[in-house]
Structure formats: structure tokens, C-alpha cells
Amino acid sequence: MSFFEADNISINFGGIRAVDGVSFKVAKGEVFTVIGPNGAGKTTIFNLVSRFYDPTDGRLIFEDDDITKVPSHRIAALGIARTFQNIELFEHATLLQNLLLARHAHKKSGFFSELLFLPSVRRLEVEHREAVEKVIDFLDLQQYRDSFIVNLPYGVRKVTELARALCTDPKLLLLDEPSSGLNVEETDDMAFWIQDIKNLLGITVLMVEHDMKLVSAVSDRVLALNYGRPLAMGTVQEVQAHPEVIRAYLGG
Amino acid sequence: MRFAFKTSYEQDTNMFRDRIDASWYLLLAAAVLVLPAVLPVYYVGETTWVFIYAITGVSLMVLVGYTGLVSLGHAAFLGIGAYAHAYFLSHGLPWVVSAGLAIFLTTACGLVVGLPALRMTGIYLAIATLAFSVIIQEVFSRWESVTHGLSGMPVGKAVIFGVSFADDRAFYYLCLGFLVLALWLTRNLLRAPTGRAWIAIRDSEIAAQSMGVNLAIYKSMAFAYSAGLMGLAGVLFAHKIAFLAPDIFTILLSIQLLLLVIVGGLGSLHGAVFGAIFVALLPPVIAILRDSIPASFHDVATASGIAPLAWLGDAIGNFLKKPGVEAGIFGLILVTVILVEPLGMYGRWVKLRIFFSTFPMYKRATFKRQRTYMKTERLR
Ligand SMILES: Nc1ncnc2c1ncn2[C@@H]1O[C@H](COP(=O)(O)OP(=O)(O)O)[C@@H](O)[C@H]1O
Numbered sequence: 110m111s112f113f114e115a116d117n118i119s120i121n122f123g124g125i126r127a128v129d130g131v132s133f134k135v136a137k138g139e140v141f142t143v144i145g146p147n148g149a150g151k152t153t154i155f156n157l158v159s160r161f162y163d164p165t166d167g168r169l170i171f172e173d174d175d176i177t178k179v180p181s182h183r184i185a186a187l188g189i190a191r192t193f194q195n196i197e198l199f200e201h202a203t204l205l206q207n208l209l210l211a212r213h214a215h216k217k218s219g220f221f222s223e224l225l226f227l228p229s230v231r232r233l234e235v236e237h238r239e240a241v242e243k244v245i246d247f248l249d250l251q252q253y254r255d256s257f258i259v260n261l262p263y264g265v266r267k268v269t270e271l272a273r274a275l276c277t278d279p280k281l282l283l284l285d286e287p288s289s290g291l292n293v294e295e296t297d298d299m300a301f302w303i304q305d306i307k308n309l310l311g312i313t314v315l316m317v318e319h320d321m322k323l324v325s326a327v328s329d330r331v332l333a334l335n336y337g338r339p340l341a342m343g344t345v346q347e348v349q350a351h352p353e354v355i356r357a358y359l360g361g
Numbered sequence: 362m363r364f365a366f367k368t369s370y371e372q373d374t375n376m377f378r379d380r381i382d383a384s385w386y387l388l389l390a391a392a393v394l395v396l397p398a399v400l401p402v403y404y405v406g407e408t409t410w411v412f413i414y415a416i417t418g419v420s421l422m423v424l425v426g427y428t429g430l431v432s433l434g435h436a437a438f439l440g441i442g443a444y445a446h447a448y449f450l451s452h453g454l455p456w457v458v459s460a461g462l463a464i465f466l467t468t469a470c471g472l473v474v475g476l477p478a479l480r481m482t483g484i485y486l487a488i489a490t491l492a493f494s495v496i497i498q499e500v501f502s503r504w505e506s507v508t509h510g511l512s513g514m515p516v517g518k519a520v521i522f523g524v525s526f527a528d529d530r531a532f533y534y535l536c537l538g539f540l541v542l543a544l545w546l547t548r549n550l551l552r553a554p555t556g557r558a559w560i561a562i563r564d565s566e567i568a569a570q571s572m573g574v575n576l577a578i579y580k581s582m583a584f585a586y587s588a589g590l591m592g593l594a595g596v597l598f599a600h601k602i603a604f605l606a607p608d609i610f611t612i613l614l615s616i617q618l619l620l621l622v623i624v625g626g627l628g629s630l631h632g633a634v635f636g637a638i639f640v641a642l643l644p645p646v647i648a649i650l651r652d653s654i655p656a657s658f659h660d661v662a663t664a665s666g667i668a669p670l671a672w673l674g675d676a677i678g679n680f681l682k683k684p685g686v687e688a689g690i691f692g693l694i695l696v697t698v699i700l701v702e703p704l705g706m707y708g709r710w711v712k713l714r715i716f717f718s719t720f721p722m723y724k725r726a727t728f729k730r731q732r733t734y735m736k737t738e739r740l741r
């Protein structure tokens with residue numbers, strides 16, 4: 110019985126073994142953080158879970174189902190959503206359109222009813238809108254609703270990506286460096302939101318993060334990676350005190 | 362200044378933003394409806410071309426402007442629609458059946474051609490569609506039993522359920538009706554999940570995918586829908602031009618169609634219509650200038666006594682008569698638009714509108730591009 114489990118996953122890019130036999134379990138309701146130096150393979154793990162890459166070895170398990178072979182566009186419907194390290198928003202669309210697109214996994218209307226914009230389509234649109242508005246209120250994005258993403262500052266884009274992931278109604282949320290590029294204040298806001306996401310919305314969070322202040326503020330457990338291999342796993346204090354981890358960060 | 366006060370989410374799913382917007386469109390509708398009554402028949406015919414081009418514009422806008430897939434072969438779909446319709450009509454099928462079959466056939470071709478689009482992007486896709494259109498053009502000239510090859514194929518006037526659209530004014534209304542239909546259907550898709558999925562694919566494939574968009578399905582859908590609209594335009598095109606020959610549906614026409622959506626403004630249906638006005642009306646405007654410039658310069662020369670003016674007028678007239686000048690002017694305008702106004706004519710229009718509606722508080726900075734972020738190494 111496991112909520113999410115990576116079972117001995119590995120992947121090769123040409124000669125590089127970017128992820129090398131990584132196993133971990135994420136329990137329902139916790140914030141699980143992956144740390145490690147640049148190039149350690151953290152984002153690659155996310156891309157494996159998003160199914161952009163096929164693992165060379167190992168299995169991914171979500172809610173007791175093997176998702177190692179599920180195509181990537183089915184992942185959202187299963188309840189896994191993500192953000193990207195280098196923001197991947199739909200830039201020439203409004204914030205509202207970005208969030209509404211996140212409802213795609215819950216799409217019920219067919220092509221021909223949309224072509225005629227039947228009353229049923231309008232009703233479903235309003236339902237999606239209501240779901241999206243809850244997230245807008247949650248993350249305080251009201252004033253940007255009709256702004257085009259290209260015109261928004263970096264910090265707001267970062268929050269918009271978080272909002273878009275939440276709009277899919279995920280059970281597991283993957284956050285790839287949620288604080289990168291944010292100033293101190295914005296990072297504090299992010300920490301509060303991650304806690305709220307866990308405590309108020311009951312969403313499990315799997316996160317990659319460099320800012321150790323944010324990591325210790327929100328994480329229940331931490332996994333440290335280096336060169337694709339796990340170094341240590343445990344509470345923030347345990348992992349930070351681990352000699353291997355210290356050596357990896359100091360470049361010993 | 363005008364504010365749109367919204368009181369329900371449903372309002373945002375409406376076709377028009379508010380009453381004021383809707384009344385402007387009503388005014389426009391009234392104008393195009395009375396136009397044939399007041400315009401000489403020659404101009405009615407030219408405006409009909411605007412409508413047909415606008416349908417091709419909507420077709421290409423869905424693919425290029427909204428889904429971000431470039432096609433250099435859309436003239437082929439126009440040709441397939443036109444030839445198929447002409448062929449079915451010549452075999453005695455009723456108009457509606459013939460047009461329906463032609464559109465269906467083009468849609469199917471779009472679906473097949475869309476298959477490589479699932480693997481290719483950018484310039485590779487452009488080349489693949491180009492190759493397709495070259496092949497289709499070859500088919501048009503070789504498959505004589507259907508297309509009559511190089512000797513061409515006459516197309517009769519449209520007769521729908523016994524009603525003849527032989528009259529230029531009647532045909533104007535027919536094309537207008539189909540344009541409105543095409544705009545309405547496309548706008549419906551664009552304000553629904555399908556349209557958002559297309560936009561998402563255009564802006565970030567990986568994000569679209571991770572939000573649950575099946576890239577293969579939505580790209581094929583965009584291709585098929587775009588081709589289907591092209592088929593519809595082809596049906597009307599066949600009647601309008603009255604004689605089909607393979608050398609109509611060349612790569613040059615495809616480029617002209619692409620120019621239409623770029624000049625009009627990518628990513629908006631208004632842009633498709635603006636672009637159509639431009640592409641359809643530029644040749645007649647050049648023709649009028651060609652004929653009128655020498656004469657008017659002569660008049661000015663005799664009136665003012667400055668002889669070189671007459672000579673200048675003749676030179677301009679002669680220059681405009683040279684082959685290739687029209688294409689050159691098209692190219693020049695395309696380059697100018699891309700350099701000066703990447704958002705196209707519609708973008709310029711929006712700026713003007715905002716300028717007047719916020720006057721005197723207009724800020725230039727409203728449209729300054731913010732720093733954009735690098736898209737390289739997206740997955741790392
Ligand atoms: N698509 C790819 N092709 C080749 N190498 C890749 C690819 N994606 C990641 N890598 C390599 O895998 C390693 C881990 O990268 P990544 O997971 O992005 O690190 P990080 O822990 O900083 O997120 C790096 O050496 C990177 O160059």
C-alpha cells in the first residue's frame with residue numbers, strides 16, 4: 110500500500126546515468142523534498158514522473174497502480190500536476206485562459222457540441238470557471254485575471270504556474286524549484302502557500318528546492334541526491350547533518 | 362474610458378464582450394448587408410473575394426495563429442475543395458451534397474497531411490506541407506479524367522435547392538453567409554476547451570501535455586478543421602473564379618494565404634478578416650492606380666505647367682505594369698509589417714482603439730514588450 114513510490118528508477122542519456130537507482134516513497138499528505146547540487150538529476154526525476162522520459166529501469170507507482178507506461182497526457186487525469194523549473198506558461202494567453210486550460214483533464218464536452226457551443230458546453234465552462242476562481246482567490250491572483258502572461262512580472266508568473274497546477278485538482282503536486290528567482294518576501298509567501306496546500310487542501314507535495322530555509326520550513330522528509338544517486342533520506346536535520354551530503358555540497 | 366462590468370461567469374463565455382461591442386458588430390452587419398445595394402457590381406464582386414479570402418484566413422489562422430503549426434501547402438486544400446466540388450457538380454450531384462462531399466474530402470486530406478505534423482515542427486513541417494502541395498498540383502494537372510488536366514475545368518453558377526446564385530449580388534450574400542458561419546463555428550471552438558488546447562500547444566507543448574492535452578489528437582484536429590474550412594472556401598472559390606486550372610493552386614497562393622494571416626495579425630479572428638481585405642483588395646487597387654496615375658499626373662502637369670510630372674506619371678504607370686511588381690509589393694508590405702508591427706493590422710487597430718478610449722491617459726508602455734525568458738533547455 111503506497112501513495113507514490115519510485116522503485117529503483119534509472120535513466121541514461123547517452124553515456125550519462127542522470128538518475129541511478131533511486132527509490133523513495135511519498136506518503137499521502139506529506140511534503141517530500143528532493144535536494145542536491147545542480148545536475149544531480151532532480152528535474153529528470155520529475156520528467157520521469159511526468160512521463161516525458163521512459164525510465165531505463167525501475168517502476169513508478171501511484172495509488173497502487175503502475176504508471177511507468179502511462180502516456181504523459183494521461184498523468185494529469187490520474188491526479189499528478191507539476192510546475193516547471195523554467196516557467197512553462199502559455200505566454201500569449203491570459204492568466205484566466207492558462208488556468209482554464211488546466212481543467213482540460215476534466216473536459217467533458219465533445220467536439221461537435223463545442224462547435225455549436227451548446228448550452229451544455231456553456232454550463233461546463235461555468236463549472237470550470239468556478240473551480241478556477243477558487244484557486245485565484247486562494248493565491249490572490251484576482252488583479253491579474255485578464256492580463257496576458259507576457260505582461261506579468263516573474264514573481265506573478267511563478268505563482269500562476271502554481272495556480273495552474275492546482276486547477277487540475279491534483280492529489281500529488283510536483284514543484285520544481287518553486288522559489289528560484291523569487292525575492293525573500295515572495296519566497297516566504299511561497300512557503301506559506303505550500304503549507305496551506307498541504308494542510309488546507311490536503312494535497313501531497315513532491316518538491317525540488319535549493320533554498321534550505323524554505324526546505325526546512327515546509328518539508329516532512331528530504332532526499333538528497335548527487336550524480337543521480339541517493340545520498341541520504343530523512344528529516345531536514347538528519348539529511349543536513351549527513352557527512353556525504355556535506356561533502357557533496359562542499360565539493361569534497 | 363469604458364469599463365466592462367461583469368456580474369456573472371457566464372458573461373465571459375459570451376460571443377461578444379458586452380452590449381456596446383455587440384452593437385458595433387450589428388452596425389457592421391447592417392453595413393455589409395446594404396453594401397450590394399449601393400455599390401457598383403464590380404465592387405460587389407471584389408468584396409465577395411474578401412469574404413472568400415477571409416474564410417481561407419480563418420482556416421489558416423486556426424492552424425498557424427492558434428495552434429502554431431505552419432503550413433506552406435494550404436493552396437492545395439483550397440484546390441482539392443474546388444476541384445472536388447466542380448467534379449461532383451459536373452456529375453449531377455445536388456449543390457449541398459457536392460459541397461458537403463468536397464468539404465468532407467478536404468477534411469480527410471487534412472487529417473492525413475496532419476499526421477507528419479505530429480512529429481515535425483517549424484521549418485520541417487513547412488517543407489512537408491510544401492511537398493504535399495507540389496504533389497497535389499501535379500495530380501491536378503495529370504489526373505485528366507477528373508480535373509481535365511491543363512485544359513482546365515469550367516464551373517457553373519451555384520444553384521442551391523433550386524435557388525440560383527448566378528447574380529453577383531446573390532453570390533455576395535451566399536459567401537457572406539458562409540463567412541459568418543465559419544467565424545461563428547471557429548469562435549465557438551476557440552472559447553471552448555478545444556481552442557484553449559490549441560493555444561496551449563502553440564505556447565508550450567510540454568506544459569499542454571502535462572495538463573492533459575493529447576498533442577497528437579489536438580494537432581490532427583487543428584489540421585483537419587483547418588483543411589475543412591479551406592474546402593469550404595474552395596467550393597465558393599470554384600464558383601467565383603468559374604474556371605479551374607492547376608496553375609491557380611501554386612505555392613505562390615499558399616504564401617499569399619500565409620501573408621494574409623501574418624499581415625492581418627496572428628492569433629486573432631479579426632486578423633483573418635483584416636488580412637483578407639488587404640490581400641483581396643491590393644491587386645484591384647494596384648490596377649486602379651496603374652490606370653489612373655498617368656492620366657492624373659498629365660492633368661496636373663498641364664494645369665501647373667510642370668512638364669516632368671507627366672513624365673513621372675508615365676514612369677510610375679509603366680512600372681506598375683511590369684510583371685512581378687505586384688508580388689514585389691506584397692513582399693515589401695510583408696517585410697514592413699514584420700519589422701514595424703509584428704501583431705499585424707489587428708494589433709495596430711487594438712492600439713488605436715485603446716489610444717482613443719483611454720485618451721488622454723494613454724501610455725506608450727502599455728505595449729512595451731517585457732523581458733522574455735529563454736526557452737532553451739526547457740526540460741532541465
Ligand atoms: N534530455 C536530456 N538529454 C541529455 N542529458 C540530459 C537531459 N536531461 C537532463 N540531462 C542531464 O542529466 C543530468 C541531470 O539533469 P537535471 O535533472 O536537470 O539536474 P537538476 O538536478 O539540476 O535538476 C545533467 O547532467 C543533465 O545534463
Ligand SMILES: [Mg+2]
Nearest residue numbers: 151152194741
Ligand atoms: Mg533542475
